[in-house]
Amino acid sequence: MSRRHLLATVLCLGLGLAPVAQAWENEVFSLRNRWENITTAMDEARRADALSSLAEEAGALAETHPDTSEVLVWRGIILASLAREVGGLDALGPAKEARRVLERAIELDPEGHRGSAYVTLGALYDRAPGWPVAFGDDDTAERMFERALEIRPEGIDVHYYYAAYLMDEGRDDLALKHARRAMEGQAREGRQASDEALRRKAGEMVERLAH
Structure with a gap:
């Protein structure tokens, strides 16, 4: 050839x-x-x-x-x-x-x-x-969230779902920190609608935890 x-x-x-x-x-x-x-x-x-x-x-x-x-x-x-x-x-x-x-x-x-x-x-x-x-x-859940944070530390979804887990665990101070990080996070291309919905939920979580 x-x-x-x-x-x-x-x-x-x-x-x-x-x-x-x-x-x-x-x-x-x-x-x-x-x-x-x-x-x-x-x-x-x-x-x-x-x-x-x-x-x-x-x-x-x-x-x-x-x-x-x-x-x-x-x-x-x-x-x-x-x-x-x-x-x-x-x-x-x-x-x-x-x-x-x-x-x-x-x-x-x-x-x-x-x-x-x-x-x-x-x-x-x-x-x-x-x-x-x-x-x-619960322990496996936290390991999963921590690994996600290592990969994408600015993720709205990462911080919101970790905050929800922490709030359920009664760790309100840390939950508040991650809820605020979710509010400040970066929405992903193609996932703007779901990320913005989570940002709003994070805001509601901050209001509950900060009072």
Whole structure:
């Protein structure tokens, strides 16, 4: 094979692979945008069904891309949101599956998509019942939040969910510190709606804790 022919073949293969990579990125972009709309703008009565449908789509995408960390992180985020929305015993299934896929995402990417996997795991360990019902564990929750802070110390979500955990633990002074940091944090591109919603909640938390 001539050098020119070899180069043309390599270029063609590269062009052929590009749309495959772009396909999952576009699907994650769509999942993220719809999750933002459901969690910040949709009526409460419709959110559980909408998140359930979105979780099915995320599951199908994860089956196609089982070793793509970002896909798994978003599946975990959606499942965790579904668990929070349905509550009670109905939350255990999606919460356990969220933990599984997020831990797998971290195996593939130790930073867990810029800390997002750790924030979500922290919230899951904080809110889930403990053994033997589920996997809830306060110490593990705090380790997850601390790791997220190492990766993204300016994150609104990181500080808000850590503050919520600390407030539940009765550590109000430290909770107030992180709630204020959440108010001052940096909203992420593509996550402005959810981050700004958390900033407002952080402000409400500051008002409660400061009085």
